Amino acid sequence: MRVAFVGKGGAGKSSLAGTFARLLARTGQRVLALDSDPMPGLAFSLGVGVTDAGLPDDAVEEYEERGRRRYRLRAGLTGPEAVDRYAVRGPDGVHFLQLGKARGPRWNNSRQHFGFQGVLDDLPGDGWSIVGDLPGGTRQPFMTWGRYARTFLVVVEPSTASVLSGRRLARLAEGSRRPRVLAVANKVREPDDGELIAAGTGLEVVGAVPMDRALADADRLGLPVVDAEPDAPAVAAVRSLVNALREREVSS
Amino acid sequence: MKIAVVGKGGSGKTTTSAVLARTFARHGHETLALDCDTNPNLGISLGLGEEATERLVTVRDAVDAGEEDHAVSPDDLVERFGAPAPDGVRLAVVSAIQNPEPGCP
Ligand SMILES: Nc1ncnc2c1ncn2[C@@H]1O[C@H](COP(=O)(O)OP(=O)(O)OP(=O)(O)O)[C@@H](O)[C@H]1O
Ligand SMILES: [Mg+2]
Numbered sequence: 001m002r003v004a005f006v007g008k009g010g011a012g013k014s015s016l017a018g019t020f021a022r023l024l025a026r027t028g029q030r031v032l033a034l035d036s037d038p039m040p041g042l043a044f045s046l047g048v049g050v051t052d053a054g055l056p057d058d059a060v061e062e063y064e065e066r067g068r069r070r071y072r073l074r075a076g077l078t079g080p081e082a083v084d085r086y087a088v089r090g091p092d093g094v095h096f097l098q099l100g101k102a103r104g105p106r107w108n109n110s111r112q113h114f115g116f117q118g119v120l121d122d123l124p125g126d127g128w129s130i131v132g133d134l135p136g137g138t139r140q141p142f143m144t145w146g147r148y149a150r151t152f153l154v155v156v157e158p159s160t161a162s163v164l165s166g167r168r169l170a171r172l173a174e175g176s177r178r179p180r181v182l183a184v185a186n187k188v189r190e191p192d193d194g195e196l197i198a199a200g201t202g203l204e205v206v207g208a209v210p211m212d213r214a215l216a217d218a219d220r221l222g223l224p225v226v227d228a229e230p231d232a233p234a235v236a237a238v239r240s241l242v243n244a245l246r247e248r249e250v251s252s
Numbered sequence: 253m254k255i256a257v258v259g260k261g262g263s264g265k266t267t268t269s270a271v272l273a274r275t276f277a278r279h280g281h282e283t284l285a286l287d288c289d290t291n292p293n294l295g296i297s298l299g300l301g302e303e304a305t306e307r308l309v310t311v312r313d314a315v316d317a318g319e320e321d322h323a324v325s326p327d328d329l330v331e332r333f334g335a336p337a338p339d340g341v342r343l344a345v346v347s348a349i350q351n352p353e354p355g356c357p
Contacts (some may be wrong), residue, residue: 008291039260054314117335136261138290138348161266161293168291 002123002130004146005184007155008165010159012186015215016043016155022226025092027246032083034116035098036116037135038152042181047224048090048149054100055086060115062207071114080123092157095137113245115251120148137170144180151245152181156201158193163200172201178216178223182206207232207241208224253281273334277339284330285337287345294345298337308335310345 003015003020014037021033035042040051060080061074073082087095097119100112102226123130132149134141136252146152156166166183173181183196183203189211214232218225226235253276258271266289279280287294295305308334334344 008261008293010260013260137289139290159297164292164293164296164302165307 001245002132002135002148002150003153003245004141004149004151005153005155006134006141006146006169008157009049011136011155011157011162011165012209012215013136013155014041014133015185015219015234016153016186016209016238016241017131018042018047018224018248019226019235020242021094021131022092023235023239024129024131024246027242030061030093030095030127031038031129031131032087032095032097034120034125034132034148035096035131036120038099039135042095042133044219044222045224046094046096047090047227048092048094049095050088050096051104052100053086053088053096053098054112055082055097055115055119058112059086059120060111061063062111067161069110071111073115073118073122076195079119080124082119083124090126091224104165106142117144120145123148123163130132132225137167138172141169144171145160149246152203153206153241154180154181154183154203155186155230156183156197156203157187158185158189158196166203168198170201177214206244209241259342259348266297268296270299273298273337273341274339275340283339283341283357284334285341285343287343292345295335295337295343298341298343300335300337300343304335308343308345309333310347313347 005017006011021031025031033042033046043051044075059074059077060071063070063072083095083097087097099116130148132146134135134145154166154169156162168180173179183197183201183202183205185197185205185208188208192206194208210233212232212234214229215234218228221228225232257265261267273283285294285298295308296302321322329344330344334342337343
């Protein structure tokens with residue numbers, strides 16, 4: 001499967017994506033977790049121990065096109081090779097690759113940025129599942145950072161702003177390649193939060209993750225919740241989400 | 253006084269900005285609240301309501317439509333395209349992503 005987590009800033013994309021990737025890997029899938037947020041997040045919920053694991057500079061080459069400087073993967077380097085060489089191996093065999101992290105105010109990220117996009121356009125196919133963590137908000141998730149995804153999971157909290165962001169994302173998705181877009185309710189406290197989110201976003205809610213202190217506690221320690229508190233309700237909810245999406249893969 | 257509120261997603265930037273803006277306004281300062289997020293929600297936190305927040309025309313859209321020709325200064329731009337919010341705060345939204353476009357991240 002190829003899924004990408006999107007949603008408002010702070011909705012819980014990284015927490016859920018990392019947990020999802022780990023639990024999916026435990027079902028026997030080969031999982032590549034992709035972090036396209038220049039601010040760290042996914043590394044912690046996966047437990048890979050590195051927060052800056054982008055492509056090295058020499059994996060990307062500069063060329064000129066109509067007088068403009070451009071970047072692409074080094075000649076002969078394919079996406080799958082880049083993953084094989086540069087992705088970091090994390091727990092449960094998850095492979096982890098990211099767009100480099102922001103390095104100071106004057107960091108020019110063009111090289112990293114277009115190199116990473118080169119990998120996104122040539123991801124390993126057979127036998128691999130892709131789980132992406134996208135930057136918060138509505139900045140081009142469908143056509144740029146998430147263009148590999150077949151399913152977008154919009155993480156939505158039961159709050160006006162989060163629901164509004166979910167609705168905007170649903171609208172943006174419609175204008176692009178019309179991928180499958182589903183909502184995941186997160187930080188759920190009330191029995192009708194799922195309905196509120198479905199009604200407010202117009203999206204089908206495929207999973208509901210409760211507000212769970214285990215996540216905050218794990219975050220405080222910088223540990224993945226799957227390791228810190230494997231029996232936490234939030235972990236069980238993400239496991240159900242993995243199963244729900246696997247069933248959809250089989251039926252579609 | 254010009255204050256910019258920054259931080260990680262979900263850390264409370266919008267809520268903090270809104271409370272600051274309304275507090276300054278209540279103390280008698282003329283206050284402009286600028287939403288620089290491309291997924292703008294400051295209107296909601298200021299108390300403008302969801303529908304009004306969604307209806308706000310962004311300064312960028314106005315400029316793209318050539319409207320700035322009619323505005324003689326930044327103050328004028330804010331005057332024209334800002335919206336009134338509670339406690340006399342003026343809210344202006346810089347830009348919002350309305351359509352998916354390839355290329356620009
Ligand atoms: N189900 C939950 N219960 C309790 N806390 C949660 C839950 N999900 C996420 N959180 C907390 O919410 C905060 C934001 O989570 P996270 O960093 O995963 O969000 P994000 O959407 O990736 O944010 P950003 O937009 O900055 O990338 C963290 O402190 C996390 O511990
Ligand atoms: Mg994140």
